Amino acid sequence: MDRIRAAARDLRDADAAVALTGAGVSAPSGVPPFRGEDGIWNEYDPDALDVWRFRREPGAFWADWLDLRADLLDADPEPNPAHEALADLSAAGRLDALVTQNIDGLHRDAGSEEVVELHGNARRAVCRNCGWTTSADDAVARAESGDLPPRCDACDGALKPDAVLFGEQLPRDALVRARELAADSEAFLVAGSSLTVEPAASLPARAAESGATLIVVNLDETPLDARADYVFRGDVTEVLPALREAVGE
Numbered sequence: 001m002d003r004i005r006a007a008a009r010d011l012r013d014a015d016a017a018v019a020l021t022g023a024g025v026s027a028p029s030g031v032p033p034f035r036g037e038d039g040i041w042n043e044y045d046p047d048a049l050d051v052w053r054f055r056r057e058p059g060a061f062w063a064d065w066l067d068l069r070a071d072l073l074d075a076d077p078e079p080n081p082a083h084e085a086l087a088d089l090s091a092a093g094r095l096d097a098l099v100t101q102n103i104d105g106l107h108r109d110a111g112s113e114e115v116v117e118l119h120g121n122a123r124r125a126v127c128r129n130c131g132w133t134t135s136a137d138d139a140v141a142r143a144e145s146g147d148l149p150p151r152c153d154a155c156d157g158a159l160k161p162d163a164v165l166f167g168e169q170l171p172r173d174a175l176v177r178a179r180e181l182a183a184d185s186e187a188f189l190v191a192g193s194s195l196t197v198e199p200a201a202s203l204p205a206r207a208a209e210s211g212a213t214l215i216v217v218n219l220d221e222t223p224l225d226a227r228a229d230y231v232f233r234g235d236v237t238e239v240l241p242a243l244r245e246a247v248g249e
């Protein structure tokens with residue numbers, strides 16, 4: 001508990017604090033991870049869901065996407081205590097922004113407002129031609145009624161899920177913003193990310209290089225543990241609420 005208090009003090013003292021979250025924060029809400037033993041990519045062929053397939057056969061892509069999406073979101077996941085603790089820290093002015101690798105939108109559901117989505121958001125669909133967006137529910141409803149692929153209202157282009165597909169660049173604005181936030185932070189909190197996928201892996205390193213206090217909360221080891229000021233090898237739904245509690249003391 002002393003380490004939690006010390007980390008909380010550093011978080012409270014920081015003029016700029018940023019959190020980075022990964023699949024480990026969504027897992028307790030029942031959202032399966034993409035990678036690893038029980039990952040989505042053990043069930044689905046990544047080649048069927050990459051951007052080249054979308055361009056080649058958008059209708060067939062959407063048929064497969066509907067299946068994947070059902071596995072990912074149809075249990076209607078809700079924010080868990082880790083999402084809530086982070087939203088509380090933001091509301092209390094202790095966290096300036098959240099950078100996330102997750103595409104499920106649960107941070108916004110929990111009330112976090114300043115969310116940078118590195119891999120997009122599977123709850124939106126976007127027209128690749130003109131940028132028109134609609135909710136994924138709307139696009140999915142059209143696809144399920146046989147409109148494969150669902151099309152843009154403005155230009156009739158094929159809609160694409162607004163999550164980053166294999167073969168696609170990450171959204172540039174989000175990437176630039178995440179790097180700025182990391183470089184300017186005085187405390188950088190990693191939660192539920194194994195820090196093995198770029199660019200997430202380099203964000204905490206960038207923060208640490210700029211002198212930020214680095215706090216890592218993850219079930220497994222990460223490559224940044226050795227550089228971290230605090231490492232909590234535990235469940236995010238327990239450690240983050242404890243941290244929020246301690247920050248408020």
Ligand SMILES: [Zn+2]
Nearest residue numbers: 127130152155
């Ligand atoms: Zn369009």
